[in-house]
Amino acid sequence: MSPKTEELLKVQHKKEIKTFESNQRIALKKVKGTAGKGKKGKEILALALEEWTQKYNDMNQKHDIELVSLLQNKERGEENKVEGRVEEDNNVTIELIESKDVLEKKKPSSTPTIVTPQQQLSAKEKALNKKLKKKKKLLEKQKLQEKEYLANKALDEAGPNPRIIENDRIYELYLQEHNMKIDEVLADGNCLYRAVAHQLFFIENRNRNKCEHEQQHEQEQEQKVISFQDIRSICAQSLISNQNIYEPFANLDDYNVSTFQEYIEKVRNSCEWGGHLELRALATALKKNIIVYSADSHPLHIQASAGAGNGNGGLNDHDGSGEEVDGYDDYDNDSSIRLSFHKYYYALGEHYNSVITSILI
Numbered sequence: 157m158s159p160k161t162e163e164l165l166k167v168q169h170k171k172e173i174k175t176f177e178s179n180q181r182i183a184l185k186k187v188k189g190t191a192g193k194g195k196k197g198k199e200i201l202a203l204a205l206e207e208w209t210q211k212y213n214d215m216n217q218k219h220d221i222e223l224v225s226l227l228q229n230k231e232r233g234e235e236n237k238v239e240g241r242v243e244e245d246n247n248v249t250i251e252l253i254e255s256k257d258v259l260e261k262k263k264p265s266s267t268p269t270i271v272t273p274q275q276q277l278s279a280k281e282k283a284l285n286k287k288l289k290k291k292k293k294l295l296e297k298q299k300l301q302e303k304e305y306l307a308n309k310a311l312d313e314a315g316p317n318p319r320i321i322e323n324d325r326i327y328e329l330y331l332q333e334h335n336m337k338i339d340e341v342l343a344d345g346n347c348l349y350r351a352v353a354h355q356l357f358f359i360e361n362r363n364r365n366k367c368e369h370e371q372q373h374e375q376e377q378e379q380k381v382i383s384f385q386d387i388r389s390i391c392a393q394s395l396i397s398n399q400n401i402y403e404p405f406a407n408l409d410d411y412n413v414s415t416f417q418e419y420i421e422k423v424r425n426s427c428e429w430g431g432h433l434e435l436r437a438l439a440t441a442l443k444k445n446i447i448v449y450s451a452d453s454h455p456l457h458i459q460a461s462a463g464a465g466n467g468n469g470g471l472n473d474h475d476g477s478g479e480e481v482d483g484y485d486d487y488d489n490d491s492s493i494r495l496s497f498h499k500y501y502y503a504l505g506e507h508y509n510s511v512i513t514s515i516l517i
Contacts, residue, residue: 165226169219176215177306180208212306216299223295227288297344304343304502318500325451326496331511334487338496339510345427347508348495349384349391352438352446354510355493356382362490362513391434392424394441405433429506438493445489449511450497 187204191197323338331337341350395402395416403416410431411422422428439446439458446458494511501507 162223162226165223169222172215172219173302176212180212180306183208209303209306212303216303220292220295220299224288224292227291228284300344319498319502322451322498322500326449329451330449330455335514336494336511337514339512341509343502343507345429346384346388348430348434349387351495351508351510352442352493353382353384353387355495355512356442358510358512359491359493387438388424390441391430391437392420394437395420395423395433398437398440402433402437407433430508435495442493445492447492447494448497448508449494451499 184201184204187201191200326338339354341347341354395406399416406416406419408414408416408419411419411426411428413419413422423430423434435446435448435458439460443460445460448456448458450456496509496511498507498509501509
């Protein structure tokens with residue numbers, strides 16, 4: 157392949173993605189037209205979508221390899237220039253040392269600090285590795301966003317959108333009557349923690365707006381914004397503090413780890429999805445009830461006392477007498493954390509959003 161600049165390579169990748177989208181759209185329409193409308197037809201369509209998603213993943217991986225290879229070759233070219241200059245400098249240094257050998261023997265010995273070419277290259281290699289890691293992380297984020305965009309676009313074009321159907325059902329069953337709505341959060345593996353962080357910010361502002369006699373200086377006081385990283389840390393600490401309760405319920409295979417300590421580290425410092433266990437740990441740590449709305453079941457109410465005093469964190473209580481209640485929702489409790497759980501919000505997996513009132517009172 158002839159040498160290319162990073163800009164030209166990106167242009168080429170965009171053209172390939174555009175061609176891919178066109179071919180995918182045509183192929184899925186053809187499958188939809190011939191597969192029929194029954195269960196078998198849906199299975200055929202799902203298989204076709206899965207096949208095209210894999211093709212897209214392969215293309216993205218090829219793009220990443222090409223881009224990283226281009227950056228590495230560019231850096232190697234710069235390193236070769238440095239090596240040439242270092243070699244010339246070494247030759248001059250050797251001549252000077254040989255011509256002044258006698259004088260140097262007569263002078264008191266002193267060993268100046270010299271940075272060797274190997275040390276220079278080592279420092280440059282470290283800078284290159286740091287740059288490549290940063291670039292790789294950015295590419296992974298872009299790849300995830302593009303993957304989700306293509307997957308959702310394919311679903312939209314293939315027929316009735318299950319995402320819209322699911323959202324409408326949650327809204328009509330549980331939110332509309334109480335003037336609430338779903339507020340979308342970013343889908344990057346941190347959605348549960350982002351949704352909880354958004355809820356804490358929303359609850360704080362809602363309660364502030366309801367206070368009629370708040371002092372002016374308190375209104376102008378800078379608000380503390382909690383990030384999803386903060387929520388991850390709180391959750392991890394809660395799991396550690398209640399290890400004897402939560403460890404038996406941790407699915408280590410989901411995180412591809414072998415110990416509960418590794419599981420906690422993934423909760424704290426990765427983009428792995430959170431689930432039921434993490435919600436229970438957060439309810440305990442934040443001392444707030446958590447209510448989860450979904451389209452195919454009653455609202456799940458996780459009480460703030462979950463995880464303490466009942467020996468199992470309430471993880472098996474569903475009868476209304478323990479820490480976890482199906483179908484119960486205290487709509488008048490302004491301090492409850494409210495989330496929506498979606499199976500079809502994104503084609504690539506499950507997702508959590510934040511639930512807020514439509515108008516701040």
